[in-house]
Amino acid sequence: MKARVTAHSAFTVADIDKRIYGSFLEHLGRAVYTGIYEPGHPTADASGMRGDVLELVRELDTPVCRYPGGNFVSAYNWEDGIGPKDQRPKRLDLAWRTTESNQVGIHEFADWAEKAGTEMMLAVNLGSRGLDEARAFVEYVNHKGGTYWSDLRAKNGRKDPWNCRLWCLGNEMDGPWQVGHKSAAEYGHLANETAKALRGLDPTLELVVCGSSHSGMPTYPQWEATVLEETYDQVDHISLHMYFENYEKNTREFLALPEKLDTYIGTVAGVIDYVKAKKRSKRKVTISFDEWNVWYHERKADAERMRDWDWPEAPVLLEDIYNFEDVLQVGCILNTFIRRADVVKIACIAQLVNVIAPIMTEPGGAAWRQTIYWPFLFASKHGRGTAMQLAVEVPGYTADHAAHVPWLDIAGVRDDDAGTLTFFAVNRNGDEPLEVDLALDGFAARTVEHTLIRHDDLEARNTKDNPDNVAPVKGDGAAIGGKGLQLVLPPHSYSMIRVG
Ligand code: AHR
Structure with a gap:
């Protein structure tokens, strides 16, 4: 998608x-x-x-x-x-x-x-x-x-x-x-x-x-x-x-x-x-x-x-x-x-x-x-700095709670002091990855880092004996390209993308 x-x-x-x-x-x-x-x-x-x-x-x-x-x-x-x-x-x-x-x-x-x-x-x-x-x-x-x-x-x-x-x-x-x-x-x-x-x-x-x-x-x-x-x-x-x-x-x-x-x-x-x-x-x-x-x-x-x-x-x-x-x-x-x-x-x-x-x-x-x-x-x-107004085009689904739920939930934060942009993105879709063309208009992207949290089992927990069962890893789903970034967000996943 x-x-x-x-x-x-x-x-x-x-x-x-x-x-x-x-x-x-x-x-x-x-x-x-x-x-x-x-x-x-x-x-x-x-x-x-x-x-x-x-x-x-x-x-x-x-x-x-x-x-x-x-x-x-x-x-x-x-x-x-x-x-x-x-x-x-x-x-x-x-x-x-x-x-x-x-x-x-x-x-x-x-x-x-x-x-x-x-x-x-x-x-x-x-x-x-x-x-x-x-x-x-x-x-x-x-x-x-x-x-x-x-x-x-x-x-x-x-x-x-x-x-x-x-x-x-x-x-x-x-x-x-x-x-x-x-x-x-x-x-x-x-x-x-x-x-x-x-x-x-x-x-x-x-x-x-x-x-x-x-x-x-x-x-x-x-x-x-x-x-x-x-x-x-x-x-x-x-x-x-x-x-x-x-x-x-x-x-x-x-x-x-x-x-x-x-x-x-x-x-x-x-x-x-x-x-x-x-x-x-x-x-x-x-x-x-x-x-x-x-x-x-x-x-x-x-x-x-x-x-x-x-x-x-x-x-x-x-x-x-x-x-x-x-x-x-x-x-x-x-x-x-x-x-x-x-x-x-x-x-x-x-x-x-x-x-x-x-x-x-x-x-x-x-x-x-x-x-x-x-x-x-x-x-x-x-997530500290200025909240960005993002234009998001993505298909969604209908639920009891809302007529339209976008498959991609995303927020962007710019920290002008640090010179960074940070995007927090959730792929709500459990079947398909999301390929996101993220245009950065008026910003320069020199470096990009992707942090990913995902697990095959939605019910996976962290316990005293297994405290790192669900934990962040370095992702490989973010690259500089197009007019900004090209992202691939795996099904049912949480991502943080930081641009320097
Ligand atoms: O956080 C638990 C309880 O939830 C709080 O005491 C109450 O304010 C709310 O109903």
């Missing part, structure tokens, strides 16, 4: 906000305990943080990490996680029916984030709590000193404020499953008042208001309109979430889901513009897509197990083991964010360690890369 792609030096989408390669770490299952934190682990540092995990997180170079939830945050008391560890209370976590030991709280997470080279994106609890606890938390984290909360922080070992810039006003407040779930009008009012109070502390904070938990929610997209009408003047981003499922084991339908993602983003961008116009506002609210990933492998089994268990501490939960098919999906999702760089300014893979995550650990043992680690790593490392 043949495709034609044209990249022109005059055609760009927008500068990419590197925070689209953000991540998420929730107090859930083994994400924190035996994930990032395991005192006594052979690689643990003095504060109990696993060195092997830190190394993998640093390699991923995720610029921002959302914490501490997720559904967890909606019944969380942040004060439980400060002060001497032996005096911290154990609490029931209502979201996941587990027991929270509070051995990790804001101090431990902030120290870890510093070591990992990632900025904190903190969420306040607007479910079981409200404005007052939120303002106390922000004061504790960000105020320089001389007040009750900032002096308590100093007493607890941290004199200088952390100065966290990015704050989420609750989590998935449209979801009936959320502790303290609210109607759009109720939540919009609370979020607006909370935002005003936080801006009273610091007008330069970046605030994220909750949008829909997914585009199938009955309140979508009216939720976005109502919430933004209440909050537009006070917030910077509206948060969206989407998880990708393949219960039917139908690869064509599964790989069509990013088209649905694209429509979701486009619709919410339209709602933002509608409210902006209605308010005659000059402010530009953008999208924080702060939870996304494939999530279905263990989802139903987990829901069953949770019903019966007796409030365990840090149990195995949401530990999806990803396959090669998921590499293709994650590649297409990241490409969608790059192509929508004009409106998506933050996106967080959910999550980072053990819980629907690119990094897995064994308690007391190894840490390894799941299959989806690779497309995330490549986008995070090489």
